[in-house]
Amino acid sequence: MTERDHASSPLHIDTQLVHGSRHHGATASVGTPTVPPIYASTTYLHSSTEALDQAFNGTTPEGEAAFVYARQGNLSANAFEEALNRVEGGIGTISFSSGMAAIHAALMAAGLAPGAKIVASQDLYGASISLLQKVFIPIGVQVILRDLCTPDAADFIREEEPDVIFIETISNPLTRIIDLDAISAAAREVEAITLVDSTFTTPYLLRPIEHGIDLVIHSTTKYISGHGDSTGGAVTSAKRVLLDQLRNYANLLGAMLSPFDAHLMTRGLRTLALRMERHCSNALQVAHFLAQHPAVTRVYYPGLPQHPQHALANKLLGDGRYGGLLSFDLKEQSRQAVYCFMDSLQLCLPATTLGDVFSLVTYPPVSSHRTLTEQERRNLGISEGCIRLSVGIENIEDIINDLDQALRQ
Ligand SMILES: Cc1ncc(COP(=O)(O)O)c(C=O)c1O
Structure with missing residues (x-):
């Protein structure tokens, strides 16, 4: 930084x-x-009842943070x-x-x-x-x-x-x-x-x-x-x-x-800084890889020059770091194709979360956007072939090889 x-x-x-x-x-x-x-203590002792009374207001007589009961801090x-x-x-x-x-x-x-x-x-x-x-x-x-x-x-x-x-x-x-x-x-x-x-x-x-x-x-x-x-x-x-x-x-x-x-x-x-550096550099490389892959029609990643808000991303995020999260559309727009891709992964984990050290793949229609109808998802621009990838901190070649072999299935 x-x-x-x-x-x-x-x-x-x-x-x-x-x-x-x-x-x-x-x-x-x-x-x-x-x-x-x-x-681990749920409660805190103070030097006097007067000090306890003061601590309930959140500070010591000297103005430092004071604690009385774990739920309150x-x-x-x-x-x-x-x-x-x-x-x-x-x-x-x-x-x-x-x-x-x-x-x-x-x-x-x-x-x-x-x-x-x-x-x-x-x-x-x-x-x-x-x-x-x-x-x-x-x-x-x-x-x-x-x-x-x-x-x-x-x-x-x-x-x-x-x-x-x-x-x-x-x-x-x-x-x-x-x-x-x-x-x-x-x-x-x-x-x-x-x-x-x-x-x-x-x-x-x-x-x-x-x-x-x-x-x-x-x-x-x-x-x-x-x-x-x-x-x-x-x-x-x-x-x-x-x-x-x-x-x-x-x-x-x-x-x-x-x-x-x-x-x-x-x-x-x-370790956040170190991990974010790696998440961002891995995600940028994965985005470039997917953007030229014949089984993929579109990649959504702010670090790609073709992203509609690439300039805004540069202004807000800066320093060539665009986060670890990207999505992409499979050429074959069907649930079956997505399931086949996800079931073929050997390194990236098909699990619902993001931001872990592991690369994680989710399918929005069955996870984050499952309560919406297909039409509602379409209105938001989310296709039936859209896959989200939280790029982890593994070796970049291993991530790309895994995605490549799953895309070929
Ligand atoms: C952007 C965003 N905000 C909030 C949440 C909710 O966080 P939690 O699962 O820790 O309650 C999530 C969970 O996926 C998220 O992706």
């Missing part, structure tokens, strides 16, 4: 990721651990939150037991109450759309789903004047890019709160707060944990008032990150 100017730290982001949690916790006369321990989660917050450049970060729990709390903190209006990207992660439709519409929230990757998206926001705007940095599965600067500028004009699910890009590729976004959400289950062995979520706030609301809802909804998962997330952050 070349820029040093974010989050007011003199250190580069890859160094911050490695050392972000190192100074967390007390020094000990017997030796200070370089890695914060796992604090625990030291292990706090180490992870501070490390992530530093690289996102926020006022504060709160962690959750899943990405969906983080999205739920963020939407509530943003003010999605009866009578509120939200404009959300039509190609959000499927469960996020279901959350809006099944939880928020029934309580009287007006939900408007729309393509927000188009040049007139900012004008649409000015016309609709929503209270909340919810987008993703890169859409699933067609890897469309949203112009964060245009959206956040329009949002400021109409005083809407902006939420961005930044799971696909991670703070290593993009830091939405630098683009004027209010709340940044991650399913940390994906790239941040990175090894497919831990589930979690996080929300970073750019504003104190939103952070306070988020803390309230996190406490009430009770979906906090466990100390054990927090430990794995903190460990994931330390």
Whole structure:
């Protein structure tokens, strides 16, 4: 990473990721651990009842973070939150037991109450759309789903004047890019709160707060944990008032990150830069390989010059890194052909998630977009022969050889 100017730290982001949690916790006369321990305790003792009373407000008399009960925050989660917050450049970060729990709390903190209006990207992660439709519409929230990757998206926001705007940095599965600067500028004009699910890009590729976004959400289950062995979520706030609301809802909804998962997330952050470098360089090579393959008609990857928003991707992501996720259309547009391809893979795993060290292949019509009809998927541009690939960190030749032999089946 070349820029040093974010989050007011003199250190580069890859160094911050490695050392972000190192100074967390007390020094000990017997030796200070370089890695914060796992604090499994559900409750915390304080020096006096007065200090306990103060701790319930979240701080010690000296103004440091204080803990009383694990659901309201625990030291292990706090180490992870501070490390992530530093690289996102926020006022504060709160962690959750899943990405969906983080999205739920963020939407509530943003003010999605009866009578509120939200404009959300039509190609959000499927469960996020279901959350809006099944939880928020029934309580009287007006939900408007729309393509927000188009040049007139900012004008649409000015016309609709929503209270909340919810987008993703890169859409699933067609890897469309949203112009964060245009959206956040329009949002400021109409005083809407902006939420961005930044799971696909991670703070290593993009830091939405630098683009004027209010709340940044991650399913940390994906790239941040990175090894497919831990589930979690996080929300970073750019504003104190939103952070306070988020803390309230996190406490009430009770979906906090466990100390054990927090430990794995903190460990994931330390190698995030290295893994993202490899995910991105592997994905770019796979995209070029697939783009010239006779069994493939189209590749969706922002790093390809033919991607409709390649220039925007260069502006937002920069440095030749476009993420680890791509999709492609098989020439033979049938479920049978897709199943044959997926069943023929020997290295890439046909499993539903993304951002792991392993290369992972999913078929949107049976996974992320299974609740939609074929016509609804077509309206979104998702064909019956569309396959999503989360490119892992294996040797690039092995990934390409595996895809090639499966495409030949
Ligand atoms: C972009 C995005 N956001 C949120 C989620 C939900 O995360 P979790 O499964 O950790 O609840 C996912 C899951 O796939 C996702 O892809």
